[in-house]
Amino acid sequence: MSDPWDRPAGQATRSRGARVPRQGSAAPGGARAHDGRPAKGSHGARPGGERGRGRRLLRIFATCLSVLIVVTAGAGWWFYEHLNGNIHSVALDGKGGTEKADAFGRTPINILVMGSDGRTSKTDCKLGGGCSHTGVQSGSNADVEMVLHISADRSNATVMSIPRDTMTQVPACHDAESRQSTNGYYGQINSALQYGPACQVATVHRLTGIPIDHFVKLDFSGVVKMSDAVGGVSVCVDDDVYDTYSHLKLSEGTHTLKGVAALEFVRSRHGFGDGSDLGRTISQHIFLSAMIRKFKSAGTLTDPTAVYDLADAATKALTVDDGLGTVKKLIGLASDVNKVPTKRITFTTMQTAPDPADKDRVVVASAAKSLFATIADDQSLTTGSGKKAAAASATAKATASAVPASEVAVTVENGTGITGRAGTVADALTDRGFSPATTTENAPSRASTTTLTYGTGREGAARTVAKALGLSAAQLKQGTGTGLTLVVGGDWPSGTRYPGGGSSKASADTKAAVSDAHASTADQAKTCAKVSRYKTVTYNGVAMTPAQAYAAARGKPDSDS
Template structure:
C-alpha cells in the first residue's frame, strides 16, 4: 500500500533539489538516482583517489627518510672529494717543490769554467747536425784533503803546486748520434802548449814545448786549446774529474766490473788483484784507472788500454735497466756526477748534462770505439813520446766525423785517402818559410814552432802571405821536392798540396782549410777525400765498448819493486802476502 503524501513530498523534494541544483550549477548527489549510481560506481574511485594520496604521502615520507639518509652520504662524498683534491694538490706542490729543490741542489753542485772559444767551432753536416767533441780530463791535483789522502804525497810542495792531466780522452759523438770514438792521448806526449792564462789563479805562460798534461796548470781551457792545436779536432766541451770524483762515480753505479789477465800488484798505485773478474768500488776503482806499472809495458800506453776497459764496463752499467730504471740509483748517480765534475759553461746545468747523457746513450755500445793515439819515441827524450804519422789519420777521422765501425759494430774496411809524402831528407836540413794566409792571428808562429820542435832548421821563418788563401800549399824550388816532402810528412799535408815554383826555398802557405792545430787534418778539404779508417786504428789498440769479456793485460816486465827489488806485477803479488787485495 502506498502513501500518496509520501510520493508527493518526494516529488516536491526532487523538484526543489533540481531547482537548487539549477541555481547553483552544482548537482546534489545525496538523493538522486544518478547520485546512487555514482555512489555505486564512484566508491572505488574515491578509494583510488585516497590510495594515490596515501602513496604520495608514503613516497614523500620515504623520500624524507631517504633524503635524511642521502644527505650525510652526499656530504661524506663531497668531503672525501675535497680531501682527495687537497691531497693531490698538496702532492703536486710537494713534488714540484721537491723537484725544484732537487734541480737547484744538483745545479748548485756543478763547478763550471768558460772555454772562451779555445776549442774552435764545429761544422754542421748536410742536415744541419753537428757532432760533439768532448775532452775528458782526469786531474792528479791534491789540492783538497780528500784528493791528498787518495793520491798520496800529502803536504809535499810538488803535490799541491798546481796539477796535471793524468788522463786525457777526446770523446767524439757523430752528428747523427749513430757512433762514437774515444781517443786517449798519453800524458807523456810532447807538444806545443800555446799562450795561456788561468782566470782563477792568474798563472800564465807565453807558450812552450813540453809535456801535454802540463797545460792544465794554466787552466782547463788551456788544456783544451793544447789538445785542439795538436789534433786539429774541434773541442766543444770538457769534463774534469779529480781523484775523489772517480771514487764517487764508481760508487754511484754500484761498482764497475773488470777483469785482469793475471795476479797483479802495482806498488805505485797500490792496486792488488788476483787473476780474474772483480767489481771495483771507491779507492779500488781509482787504483785501477791510475795503474800504469801494472799493465801493458808498464808505461802510460798500457794504462790507457785498461782505462778503456774500465770505461766500457761503466758505460754498460749506465745503460743497464737496473741503473736507469731505479730512481734512487739515478739520483745517487746525478748527485755524485754533479759533485764530481768540473765542466765548461756550455755544460754548466743539469739540463745540459742530461742532454749530453741522452746523446751518449743513443750510441750502441758496439759502435763506441776506444783507441789510443799512436806514438813514437821522442828523439830528444826516450822517456817521452810524440804523435806517430798514423795519428794524423786518426785525428782526421774524428775531425771529419767518420765512424770507425760499421752498423754491425765491426771495424770498417779501408777507404781511399790522399796520403802525405814520405820524408826523404832529414828535418834538420830543411828550413821552411811559413806564411799565414788566414785571418787567424799567430798561425804562422804556431806552425813554425811545431816544425822547429820536430827538429827542422832554426832558419825556419814566419810571415804573412801576400793574400789570403783558401787552401794550404807547399811550394818548393827547383831540386827541392824532397825537402818539401819532409815538411809535408811532418805536418800531415797531402801530396796533392805540393807544387814546384821557380824560386828557391820551401814556402808553406797556411790556408783557411787549416785554421787550428799543428797537424793538418784535411778538415773541410774535399780534395783530399776521407781519411783511411783502417789506417786510423792501426796500432791504436782499438776495441769497442761491448766487449764485456776482455781482460786487462798484466805487464810481464819488471815494472815494480818491493824493498828495492825489481819484480813483475805478478811476482810482487806473490811476495806481498801481508798486503790486502784491493777487491774480493
C-alpha cells in the same frame, strides 16, 4: 669467507639506526615517499647526510692531491736545483776552437776528459798519497787526458787517449780562478792544467788540431764516487797483479771494482803493459768500456734510486765548462752518448815516439796525424756493423807519399777582397799542425777561383795541404817557385774548408789512423788487462814483476776483498 664486519659474504650491513628505504622510494639524501611527496622530516640533502659527507670527502681528496702535487713538484725542483748547485763550471772562452756543422746542420761534439792528480783536499790527499810533507796542495796535473768525439749524426764515437808523458808546446795562458799565468813553454802536456782547464784544452787543440768544445774534469774522489754510484765496474786481469805504487792487488780473473779499488785500477801504470803510461791507457779503456756497458745495461737508468745516486755523484764529482754547466745539458750529453752503440765506440791511444832528449818522455809520432784528421773531420773508425773501417787504396798511396804537416809552410794570399780571409785560413793550417812559418799576403789581384801552386818536388807537400783544406786535384798547379802559394779566391768566401771540394771523410786513411793506436771497441767484454811481465814494481826493496809481488805479499788483502 667473511666480509670486514664478520658477517657472511653477501649479507647487507647497516650502521646503527639506519633506515632501509621503502619500496619505490628514492635513495637517501633526496628521499621521497612512494606517493612522490617528501618523506617526513626530509628537506633535501642535509649537511650531516651522505651527500654532504661525500662532498667533504671529495674536498679532502682534492686538498690532499693538491698538496701531493705541490710537494712532488717542490721535491723535483729541489732535486734539480740541488744537482745544479753541485756542479762546478769554468769558462772555456773559445780556446779550443769551434766545431763545424755537417751538410744537414748537425754538429759533432769533442770533449776533453781529464783525470786530475791534484791533492787539493784532505780526501784526495788520503786517496792519492804524497801529502805527508806538503799537506793539501793547490796545483794539479792532467794525468789522464782523453778526447771524446761524438759524431754529428750520433752514430759513432771515438775516444783518443793522450799519454801524460807527451812533450809539446803549451801556449800562453791565464787562469782567472788561480791567477796563475804562463807566457808559454815547451814541456810535458799534463802540466798545462796548472794554468786552468781552459789552458789544458788549448794545449790539446794546438797539438792535435781537433776543435775541443767542452771539458770534463774528475779528481781522485770523483772516480771513487762514480764507480760506487754505478754499483761497481767489472774488469779482468790476465795474471795476478800487485802494483805497489797504486796499491792495486788482484788475482787473475774477473773482478767487480768499487770505490778505492776502482781508483787503484785506473791509476796503475806499473801493473800493466810495459809499466809506462802507454800501458795504463789501455787498461783505462777496458775500465771505461765496462762502465759504458754498465750504463747501458737494463735497469741502471730505469731505477730512480740508482739514477739519483748516479746524478748526485756525477754532479759532485765533475768540473765542467760553462757549456755543460747545468743538469739539463749534462743529461743531453748523456743522451747523445747513449745513442751510440757500444760496437761503434772506438778507444785509441795517440801514436807516440821516444823523445830524443829524454828516454822517459815521448813525442807525437807522424802516424798520429791521420788519427787527428779522422777525429777533426768527423770520420768513423768503424762501419755500421762495428768492424774497422777500410781505407781506400788510392788514399793510402797518397798518404804514404805525402809530407807531414809540421814540415809544410804555406804562403796564403787573399784574393777575395774580404778582410782577414788569408789570416783565417792560415790560422786553420797552423791549428792543424802545419809549420808556424806559414805567412799571409794580399794577392796581386782578385781571384775568382782558389788555387794551390807548388814548386818542383813539392807535390807531396801540396797534397798534404789539399787534404787538410778539402781542395781537389784540379786546384793544384805546378809553378816555377820553390814553395807553396795558396790563393783564396772568391769561390771560398768563408770557413776553413773549401766548400764542395769533397769531404775528407771519403778519403781519410782510417787504416793509418788506427795503426799502432791499440784500437778497441766498447763491446769487447772479454778483453783482459795485460799484466806487465817486466820488473816494474818493488816489494821490500826488491825489484819484481807485478805477479811476483802478488805472490810475495800474500798477507796483504786484495783490493776487492
